[in-house]
Amino acid sequence: MEDTLRRLYELQKIDTNLDELEEMKGDLPLQVKELEDQYAQRKTELANLEATMKQSFAERDLADSDIVSLREKVERYKSQQLEVRNNKEYDALTREMDSAVASIAKLEKEMQDLENKGTTARTDIETVKLQIVELEKTLEEKRVALAEVSKETDAEENEYRKARTRAVEGIKRPLLETYQRIRDSKRGGKAIVGLVRGACGGCFNLVPPQKVLELRQSKRIYMCEHCGRILVPSQIAEGKETAAQ
Numbered sequence: 001m002e003d004t005l006r007r008l009y010e011l012q013k014i015d016t017n018l019d020e021l022e023e024m025k026g027d028l029p030l031q032v033k034e035l036e037d038q039y040a041q042r043k044t045e046l047a048n049l050e051a052t053m054k055q056s057f058a059e060r061d062l063a064d065s066d067i068v069s070l071r072e073k074v075e076r077y078k079s080q081q082l083e084v085r086n087n088k089e090y091d092a093l094t095r096e097m098d099s100a101v102a103s104i105a106k107l108e109k110e111m112q113d114l115e116n117k118g119t120t121a122r123t124d125i126e127t128v129k130l131q132i133v134e135l136e137k138t139l140e141e142k143r144v145a146l147a148e149v150s151k152e153t154d155a156e157e158n159e160y161r162k163a164r165t166r167a168v169e170g171i172k173r174p175l176l177e178t179y180q181r182i183r184d185s186k187r188g189g190k191a192i193v194g195l196v197r198g199a200c201g202g203c204f205n206l207v208p209p210q211k212v213l214e215l216r217q218s219k220r221i222y223m224c225e226h227c228g229r230i231l232v233p234s235q236i237a238e239g240k241e242t243a244a245q
């Protein structure tokens with residue numbers, strides 16, 4: 001168990017160092033991520049607007065050619081009316097003509113709506129394109145800044161990652177999960193703390209003397225009953241090789 005406690009303590013030290021490296025990057029990684037999301041959203045928006053514009057103008061052209069052929073029909077009815085032989089034929093042509101004229105009016109209205117829709121989309125496309133250019137510029141700047149910081153921290157980070165892999169090797173999965181859970185719930189990410197003069201090194205509440213004794217023997221995992229952090233005896237926290245019995 002002492003070996004496990006040592007590994008846990010070592011793991012905590014490594015993770016704290018990794019946290020510090022991450023802190024050096026500030027909120028740059030988050031900023032880059034958010035900008036990437038925005039960029040992807042704008043791209044989708046642009047594609048949708050382009051599709052809307054294309055479809056609106058295509059439908060407008062279709063309505064336009066329908067109007068042209070309806071107008072030709074009306075002209076044809078007019079000339080046919082000059083040649084009818086009775087009122088019945090004349091009235092039938094009038095009805096056809098009225099219906100065609102009504103269709104033309106309806107199509108003209110539709111055409112105007114489609115024209116407006118297409119034009120609005122075209123204006124929006126220009127706006128979104130400008131936004132995309134701006135986003136690309138900002139994103140590039142942030143990426144460069146992040147790369148600069150990462151260049152400084154990458155080597156160190158790699159070392160810690162390797163050390164971390166070695167440290168977790170001897171720790172059982174459920175314990176690792178507990179460690180992670182405590183870590184996530186604590187400000188500063190400290191899940192493992194040393195016993196400091198009989199008190200928890202995390203919340204500084206006193207640990208009962210009987211528990212302090214048990215802890216020194218490192219026979220089991222002991223959690224602070226106040227803050228829930230895992231306690232390790234001071235000989236481990238101070239890096240001493242042999243346990244004081």
Ligand SMILES: [Zn+2]
Pocket residue numbers: 200201202203204205224225226227228229
């Ligand atoms: Zn505590």
